[in-house]
Amino acid sequence: xxxxxxxxxxxxxxxxxxxxxxxxxxxxxxxxxxxxxxxxxxxxxxxxxxxxxxxxxxxxxxxxxxxxxxxxxxxxxxxxxxxxxxxxxxxxxxxxxxxxxxxxxxxxxxxxxxxxxxxxxxxxxxxxxxxxxxxxxxxxxxxxxxxxxxxxxxxxxxxxxxxxxxxxxxxxxxxxxxxxxxxxxxxxxxxxxxxxxxxxxxxxxxxxxxxxxxxxxxxxxxxxxxxxxxxxxxxxxxxxxxxxxxxxxxxxxxxxxxxxxxxxxxxxxxxxxxxxxxxxxxxxxxxxxxxxxxxxxxxxxxxxxxxxxxxxxxxxxxxxxxxxxxxxxxxxxxxxxxxxxxxxxxxxxxxxxxxxxxxxxxxxxxxxxxxxxxxxxxxxxxxxxxxxxxxxxxxxxxxxxxxxxxxxxxxxxxxx
Amino acid sequence: xxxxxxxxxxxxxxxxxxxxxxxxxxxxxxxxxxxxxxxxxxxxxxxxxxxxxxxxxxxxxxxxxxxxxxxxxxxxxxxxxxxxxxxxxxxxxxxxxxxxxxxxxxxxxx
Numbered sequence: 001x002x003x004x005x006x007x008x009x010x011x012x013x014x015x016x017x018x019x020x021x022x023x024x025x026x027x028x029x030x031x032x033x034x035x036x037x038x039x040x041x042x043x044x045x046x047x048x049x050x051x052x053x054x055x056x057x058x059x060x061x062x063x064x065x066x067x068x069x070x071x072x073x074x075x076x077x078x079x080x081x082x083x084x085x086x087x088x089x090x091x092x093x094x095x096x097x098x099x100x101x102x103x104x105x106x107x108x109x110x111x112x113x114x115x116x117x118x119x120x121x122x123x124x125x126x127x128x129x130x131x132x133x134x135x136x137x138x139x140x141x142x143x144x145x146x147x148x149x150x151x152x153x154x155x156x157x158x159x160x161x162x163x164x165x166x167x168x169x170x171x172x173x174x175x176x177x178x179x180x181x182x183x184x185x186x187x188x189x190x191x192x193x194x195x196x197x198x199x200x201x202x203x204x205x206x207x208x209x210x211x212x213x214x215x216x217x218x219x220x221x222x223x224x225x226x227x228x229x230x231x232x233x234x235x236x237x238x239x240x241x242x243x244x245x246x247x248x249x250x251x252x253x254x255x256x257x258x259x260x261x262x263x264x265x266x267x268x269x270x271x272x273x274x275x276x277x278x279x280x281x282x283x284x285x286x287x288x289x290x291x292x293x294x295x296x297x298x299x300x301x302x303x304x305x306x307x308x309x310x311x312x313x314x315x316x317x318x319x320x321x322x323x324x325x326x327x328x329x330x331x332x333x334x335x336x337x338x339x340x341x342x343x344x345x346x347x348x349x350x351x352x353x354x355x356x357x358x359x360x361x362x363x364x365x366x367x368x369x370x371x372x373x374x375x376x377x378x379x380x381x382x383x384x385x386x387x388x389x390x391x392x393x394x395x396x397x398x399x400x401x402x403x404x405x406x407x408x409x410x411x412x413x414x415x416x
Numbered sequence: 417x418x419x420x421x422x423x424x425x426x427x428x429x430x431x432x433x434x435x436x437x438x439x440x441x442x443x444x445x446x447x448x449x450x451x452x453x454x455x456x457x458x459x460x461x462x463x464x465x466x467x468x469x470x471x472x473x474x475x476x477x478x479x480x481x482x483x484x485x486x487x488x489x490x491x492x493x494x495x496x497x498x499x500x501x502x503x504x505x506x507x508x509x510x511x512x513x514x515x516x517x518x519x520x521x522x523x524x525x526x
Contacts, residue, residue, distance in 0.1 A: 049485030049523075060450040070455035070477035100475055105449040127444055136440070156485030158495050173440035202475055205504040228440035241444050271502065 042066055042078065044163040045313070048156040061235035063091040068160060072097035073237060077165035082328050083309035086355070086363040087140070088168035090230055095237045096145055096166065096251070098209045102199040103257045106241050113180075113225070113242065117194075117263035120185030127241055130227060134175040137224050139247060140362035142169045142330050146250040146277060146299045150402035155289050157402040164307065164409075169330075169363040172245045174226035178219045180261065186215065192264040193218040195244050198257035207271035211253045212264065213246065222247050225258060247361040248333030249301050252277050273298065278401065284393045285404045294400075301333035303406045304392055306366070306384035311411055317372050319415045325352075326367040331386030332406075335360030338385045341368040345379035346394060346408065352382075360387070372415035380411040455479055464518030467511040475505065484523060492519040 044051045044066075056067040059075060068074035075095035077088060088094075108127050116122040125133075145166035147159050160166070181193070194212035201208055217223065224245045226234065234240045239256025246253040252272075268274075278296035279285040287294060306329035317323055329339045335357070340349035355365030372378055385391040392408045455477025459468050472481065487495070493516050499505040500512065507515070 046485070050483055053483070058453055060452075061447065067479070068483060069480040070453050071480075072476065073452065074480075104452065106446055108444045108446045131442065131444070138440070151485075156487070158484055158487060158491065161483050161485065201504075203504045203506065207502075207504075227444060231440055233441050233444050236447050236450055240447065275502065 044151055044161075046151045046156075046161070046163075047154065049151075049161070051151075059095070059237060061091060062095065062237060063089070065092065065095070066163070066165060068162065072100045072102055074160050074162075074166075075237070076162055077168055079163070079165055079307075079309070081165075082307065082363075083326075086169055086328060086358055086365055087230055088170060090170070090232055090235055090238070093143075093168040093170060093229070093235070093238055094145070094166045096160065097199060097237075097256075099199050099201050099206075101202050103197075103240075104236065106198070106236070106257065108241055111241055111259070113259055113261065115180060115184040115261045115263075117261075118187045118190045118265040119181075119263050120187060123184045125180065125183070127227070130175050130225065130242065134179050136173060137176050138171060138173045139222065139224070139245075140169060140171045140358040141245060141247040142167055142302065142361060142363055143245075143251040143254055144168075144302055144305075146252055146403045147401070149405035153398055153402045153405065154396065155398075157400060159402050166251075167305075169328075170229040171231070171358075172224065172226040173228040173231070174224045174242070174245065176221055177223040177225055177244070177261075178221050180225060181219060181263070184263070186219075186263055187265070189265045190215045190263045191266060192268045194262045194264055194268050194270070195253075195255040195258060196260035196262075197239070197255045198259055209255075210268075210270050210272055211255060212268035212270075212273055213249075213253065215263070217246075250277075250299050252299065277403070279403050280399050284395075284397050284406075285399050286393075286395075286397050287399055289398065289400075299403055302330070303332040303404060304334075304336075304384040304386045304390055305330060305332070305406045306339055306382045306392065307409055308380060308382050308411050311380060311413060313412050315411075315413045317378070317413050317415050319375050320371060320373055322369060322371050324367060324369050325380060325382075326365065327382060328363040329366055329382070329384040330363050331360060331384065331388075332390070333361075334386040334388045334390070336364045336366075336384055337387045337389070339364075339366040339368075340383045340385075341370060342381040342383070343370050343372060343378055345410070346381050349383065372413075375415050378413050378415055380413060381408050383408050459518075460522065462518050462522045464514035464521075467514035468518050471505065471507045471511055471515065472499075475499075475503065481519070481523075486523050486525050487519070488525045489516065489520040491525075492516050492523070495519075 054067040066076035077094045113125045148166040151161040192212045196210045226245045244255040277299045280287045281295040281297045307327045309327040339352040352366040352368035397405045
């Protein structure tokens with residue numbers, strides 16, 4: 001992969017943290033190295049709780065991942081992966097399951113996707129029906145957990161303690177959900193479409209994990225049922241054999257090992273829709289800690305984000321020499337209109353140039369040249385604005401669930 | 417090589433490699449049944465460790481808890497309540513108290 005700094009000045013670190021060193025490590029073929037060849041912990045630089053995590057390669061079909069939870073797995077994409085290109089390799093695409101009873105195998109010959117509820121005829125589709133009986137669709141889209149970056153919320157909140165790597169981008173191939181619904185024939189009066197997968201709650205009274213979207217959204221032609229990511233079948237831990245793709249929406253909607261589609265003629269009253277995954281109905285979903293009687297709304301779409309991927313906190317930037325910053329951005333549920341870089345803590349912004357457009361739901365690479373002309377501390381910041389004109393907030397996002405964090409990222413460096 | 421040319425060349429490499437996506441499969445193959453790690457066998461010692469060991473590990477591994485931030489006693493009470501009310505963990509009231517004690521002691525704010 002191209003490295004814009006290959007002809008420029010070299011950098012050294014003044015903070016010798018494991019995370020920083022890993023960020024600078026060469027990556028090609030790492031999956032082939034033995035585990036002992038890799039540093040086996042990473043520092044996520046969290047305040048108010050443990051910041052060290054193990055790096056693991058112990059999960060099937062998965063390469064080096066940050067171990068956030070062993071069972072059911074929460075595996076985070078190491079951040080250095082995002083510097084290599086806009087598509088996250090399948091073996092480093094993040095993993096998150098809610099219930100410990102999730103599929104560890106699937107019989108492709110007997111797999112069935114049931115479509116039922118408020119439809120003219122209940123149908124059951126085989127994988128063969130999906131792979132060969134319907135038109136194929138393809139799009140690139142970022143899957144991002146609504147709780148991405150929760151570990152950086154202050155004050156800290158309970159939940160999956162993701163750093164910035166519970167997001168991954170892939171090119172998805174499959175069939176349109178609209179085509180599948182049309183086969184069953186949606187009856188007039190349908191309101192919601194609810195999705196379930198092979199994962200089951202362990203305790204009998206506990207709520208099965210399901211999510212639903214409006215009927216019009218379900219039939220927009222973009223929501224799809226994928227059987228391939230980046231041209232390969234989906235890894236078991238990412239939802240083999242088929243997965244719902246809701247482009248631009250948080251990954252909680254992207255039901256893995258999808259086997260049940262139910263058309264509802266009323267609201268979806270299941271726990272995961274009515275109670276879980278909710279945010280305050282406020283700008284940037286942000287309230288003050290301790291605020292009571294919040295008006296909560298369901299989490300739906302992604303919001304714009306951007307990251308510098310080739311400069312880490314603590315880097316020393318050669319004074320007066322031309323340098324190049326690069327990274328990734330995404331517009332949330334809209335495309336990236338612009339990305340801007342600031343080298344003075346947000347006082348002045350310079351437009352970055354944008355890389356290839358892989359579609360509005362994809363990561364997009366950006367690059368901006370800069371020169372630091374005064375010695376000492378500098379704060380690099382990057383900001384994405386989407387095609388709706390929505391941009392990232394300059395102040396911290398905070399809500400009790402630790403959701404939708406998208407504050408402008410800052411990277412502290414030293415010019416010397 | 418002039419810097420500008422180098423930059424253009426690099427962009428071209430980036431763009432072409434990111435677009436190089438293999439053809440999607442015509443057939444899916446069941447991967448072998450996967451065997452997944454369980455995690456630690458028990459929580460670190462502490463007052464009430466027995467209660468947390470007996471009640472919490474059916475649904476999640478130890479590291480789920482150990483990686484959480486430090487929280488106030490009220491914060492931990494809320495977490496344990498959520499496990500019982502929302503996720504239907506069958507934990508006796510007595511054990512709920514012991515679990516909160518353990519968490520407030522080992523992962524408290526003070």
